[in-house]
Amino acid sequence: xxxxxxxxxxxxxxxxxxxxxxxxxxxxxxxxxxxxxxxxxxxxxxxxxxxxxxxxxxxxxxxxxxxxxxxxxxxxxxxxxxxxxxxxxxxxxxxxxxxxxxxxxxxxxxxxxxxxxxxxxxxxxxxxxxxxxxxxxxxxxxxxxxxxxxxxxxxxxxxxxxxxxxxxxxxxxxxxxxxxxxxxxxxxxxxxxxxxxxxxxxxxxxxxxxxxxxxxxxxxxxxxxxxxxxxxxxxxxxxxxxxxxxxxxxxxxxxxxxxxxxxxxxxxxxxxxxxxxxxxxxxxxxxxxxxxxxxxxxxxxxxxxxxxxxxxxxxxxxxxxxxxxxxxxxxxxxxxxxxxxxxxxxxxxxxxxxxxxxxxxxxxxxxxxxxxxxxxxxxxxx
Amino acid sequence: xxxxxxxxxxxxxxxxxxxxxxxxxxxxxxxxxxxxxxxxxxxxxxxxxxxxxxxxxxxxxxxxxxxxxxxxxxxxxxxxxxxxxxxxxxxxxxxxxxxxxxxxxxxxxxxxxxxxxxxxxxxxxxxxxxxxxxxxxxxxxxxxxxxxxxxxxxxxxxxxxxxxxxxxxxxxxxxxxxxxxxxxxxxxxxxxxxxxxxxxxxxxxxxxxxxxxxxxxxxxxxxxxxxxxxxxxxxxxxxxxxxxxxxxxxxxxxxxxxxxxxxxxxxxxxxxxxxxxxxxxxxxxxxxxxxxxxxxxxxxxxxxxxxxxxxxxxxxxxxxxxxxxxxxxxxxxxxxxxxxxxxxxxxxxxxxxxxxxxxxxxxxxxxxxxxxxxxxxxxxxxxxxxxxxxxxxxxxxxxxxxxxx
Numbered sequence: 138x139x140x141x142x143x144x145x146x147x148x149x150x151x152x153x154x155x156x157x158x159x160x161x162x163x164x165x166x167x168x169x170x171x172x173x174x175x176x177x178x179x180x181x182x183x184x185x186x187x188x189x190x191x192x193x194x195x196x197x198x199x200x201x202x203x204x205x206x207x208x209x210x211x212x213x214x215x216x217x218x219x220x221x222x223x224x225x226x227x228x229x230x231x232x233x234x235x236x237x238x239x240x241x242x243x244x245x246x247x248x249x250x251x252x253x254x255x256x257x258x259x260x261x262x263x264x265x266x267x268x269x270x271x272x273x274x275x276x277x278x279x280x281x282x283x284x285x286x287x288x289x290x291x292x293x294x295x296x297x298x299x300x301x302x303x304x305x306x307x308x309x310x311x312x313x314x315x316x317x318x319x320x321x322x323x324x325x326x327x328x329x330x331x332x333x334x335x336x337x338x339x340x341x342x343x344x345x346x347x348x349x350x351x352x353x354x355x356x357x358x359x360x361x362x363x364x365x366x367x368x369x370x371x372x373x374x375x376x377x378x379x380x381x382x383x384x385x386x387x388x389x390x391x392x393x394x395x396x397x398x399x400x401x402x403x404x405x406x407x408x409x410x411x412x413x414x415x416x417x418x419x420x421x422x423x424x425x426x427x428x429x430x431x432x433x434x435x436x437x438x439x440x441x442x443x444x445x446x447x448x449x450x451x452x453x454x455x456x457x458x459x460x461x462x463x464x465x466x467x468x469x470x471x472x473x474x475x476x477x478x479x480x481x482x483x484x485x486x487x488x489x490x491x492x493x494x495x496x497x498x499x500x501x502x503x504x505x506x507x508x509x510x511x512x513x514x515x516x517x518x519x
Numbered sequence: 520x521x522x523x524x525x526x527x528x529x530x531x532x533x534x535x536x537x538x539x540x541x542x543x544x545x546x547x548x549x550x551x552x553x554x555x556x557x558x559x560x561x562x563x564x565x566x567x568x569x570x571x572x573x574x575x576x577x578x579x580x581x582x583x584x585x586x587x588x589x590x591x592x593x594x595x596x597x598x599x600x601x602x603x604x605x606x607x608x609x610x611x612x613x614x615x616x617x618x619x620x621x622x623x624x625x626x627x628x629x630x631x632x633x634x635x636x637x638x639x640x641x642x643x644x645x646x647x648x649x650x651x652x653x654x655x656x657x658x659x660x661x662x663x664x665x666x667x668x669x670x671x672x673x674x675x676x677x678x679x680x681x682x683x684x685x686x687x688x689x690x691x692x693x694x695x696x697x698x699x700x701x702x703x704x705x706x707x708x709x710x711x712x713x714x715x716x717x718x719x720x721x722x723x724x725x726x727x728x729x730x731x732x733x734x735x736x737x738x739x740x741x742x743x744x745x746x747x748x749x750x751x752x753x754x755x756x757x758x759x760x761x762x763x764x765x766x767x768x769x770x771x772x773x774x775x776x777x778x779x780x781x782x783x784x785x786x787x788x789x790x791x792x793x794x795x796x797x798x799x800x801x802x803x804x805x806x807x808x809x810x811x812x813x814x815x816x817x818x819x820x821x822x823x824x825x826x827x828x829x830x831x832x833x834x835x836x837x838x839x840x841x842x843x844x845x846x847x848x849x850x851x852x853x854x855x856x857x858x859x860x861x862x863x864x865x866x867x868x869x870x871x872x873x874x875x876x877x878x879x880x881x882x883x884x885x886x887x888x889x890x891x892x893x894x895x896x897x898x899x900x901x902x903x904x905x906x907x908x909x910x911x912x913x914x915x916x917x918x919x920x921x922x923x924x
Binding site for chain 2: 156159160171176180181184185188197381384385388
């Protein structure tokens with residue numbers, strides 16, 4: 138089996154799962170309880186938080202646990218809208234964000250908020266210049282993802298941060314869900330970034346857990362009101378087994394990050410060099426530093442994306458149409474459309490997404506099958 | 520590089536005249552305490568330098584500890600070579616090559632404590648300098664501010680080479696200024712006050728008041744953990760916990776709320792003084808800073824101070840909160856201090872404490888209480904723990920957690 142769909146989800150690591158089980162069995166007190174069992178659970182909760190804060194080089198009080206990327210995105214977008222309502226109702230984002238951001242914004246539009254969707258270039262990247270012109274007096278939030286989940290474009294976060302230096306009151310949110318262990322920590326840890334949202338299952342933790350970085354001093358309204366957990370900003374009894382296992386998964390993912398990134402780059406490069414020579418192939422991801430090392434999006438013209446996915450599946454190779462969220466709905470990729478890729482090509486797009494478990498041998502196998510399928514499609518289409 | 524020893528230079532000690540020997544002995548003792556866990560070290564505290572022979576111990580780990588010992592100006596990891604000039608040359612070149620970058624400048628700085636050696640200082644500089652120039656292409660000599668100063672010490676037992684000078688913690692060896700009690704709450708200020716006291720050579724013992732069930736075990740453990748954070752500067756610190764429940768309950772019952780805080784503090788001070796006298800302490804340190812809270816106005820300090828004639832020293836008295844926080848972060852007590860457990864200063868805090876309490880009134884209200892008996896019973900309940908480097912109390916599961924995380 139070759140699993141090349143790591144942007145959809147990753148496999149839970151055995152050592153992460155063992156933490157999950159051990160915590161469920163042994164440390165099952167409620168961290169809010171006053172007795173020793175509660176205290177023990179509380180200590181583990183805070184120890185996990187500290188480990189994550191240390192790994193991201195931030196303060197322990199800047200990490201908040203959530204149920205995942207979708208909640209994180211919803212929280213920052215809507216929480217900022219509520220918190221900063223008296224100061225303005227204008228939000229800037231890109232046209233290639235994850236639906237968790239885009240659909241949250243659509244909801245806000247119905248409530249009277251005004252949203253600017255920045256266009257992207259042929260590489261799927263926004264420009265800091267466009268951002269600068271879009272900023273208004275009543276802008277409260279800029280939400281730009283770190284790595285696009287469909288084509289892997291890394292947004293120019295440095296340039297954006299530089300523009301926002303002059304607008305210190307605007308919240309700057311970076312959706313970092315696809316950015317963990319991909320060698321872009323430096324971009325995420327910039328001073329001007331106010332919010333980062335993460336999802337555990339994209340880096341070998343279980344589903345249903347994620348976390349948010351909120352810079353000290355930034356204010357945000359809670360979406361989950363209740364018993365006052367997470368400093369009353371995100372109520373709900375803490376999912377301790379998942380939190381502890383996520384802390385472990387993050388540590389393991391970031392260990393030897395450079396080496397792992399180099400390996401993913403090498404695999405991507407190998408496949409890229411092979412398939413881009415074919416006349417019917419359009420590759421949307423590039424090999425340069427403006428793209429993440431783990432995502433390769435391409436189309437074989439004349440063949441529908443889902444046909445390609447299933448064809449590979451017959452050989453036990455798992456890839457996806459552009460994003461897992463939209464692949465079952467049969468709609469074309471939002472990112473490719475925003476990149477002004479014609480519909481007939483966009484419907485043929487598929488995504489290969491890697492992680493550190495993948496090998497060059499798998500790339501060879503993939504290329505071999507690709508050639509077989511490519512010839513077959515060519516015959517049918519001619 | 521496989522260093523063989525660390526050479527330690529003393530700080531202000533050298534100016535201390537007749538007391539010098541005491542200072543050096545004390546510093547030697549403190550260094551031994553602090554480096555206790557490294558079994559193979561041999562530590563020799565001489566009149567002008569201290570030599571820590573490594574015998575295979577990890578020099579970086581040793582230096583990390585050493586940086587926290589007060590009374591050290593700076594130190595250098597060095598290599599001992601036989602008094603054979605050829606061998607010195609080889610090691611010197613190795614040392615330079617390890618740090619060499621294109622365009623680097625250097626100089627040799629020789630010092631001889633053994634004047635019988637065959638070469639004098641200038642000859643040594645010349646021999647080593649010209650050898651390095653030959654062996655390391657691209658390197659240049661520079662006398663003022665070179666990138667690397669290779670120090671060469673000729674001693675009777677060998678020749679010592681080093682090139683780094685690492686700043687120590689400065690200050691005076693803990694213990695040379697005598698012993699005092701520190702009133703340790705769980706807050707940000709008192710650990711900083713303790714650190715500053717130690718920096719000037721004071722040997723401190725922690726006095727911590729706890730009031731179960733009003734304060735939790737966690738609050739007590741937090742105070743112990745704060746103490747543990749300060750142990751690297753001395754090796755070990757005694758932690759004295761004083762039961763305070765009865766006094767707090769009695770005061771709450773019999774004293775008007777405006778004076779609750781003042782009178783509680785007067786009790787704390789009486790107790791600390793009594794403990795200091797028993798344990799031969801000469802003064803009391805605390806973390807009071809002027810004007811931060813109601814108990815820290817000058818009026819309030821006067822009303823509280825009224826119960827003792829022992830010197831009360833307040834190292835952070837004139838600091839801004841931000842300055843205190845900065846130090847707390849540097850000594851790594853800040854994150855612990857802000858953990859939210861009730862301590863005995865926050866429970867029974869009156870809604871509106873007097874910011875300008877009067878001494879006569881404080882005395883008047885205390886007449887309703889059997890002060891001596893209350894103090895005596897608290898003293899009878901004292902428990903003393905010796906806290907060593909690396910001890911943890913708050914989070915004893917840390918090791919279990921380390922496996923999970």
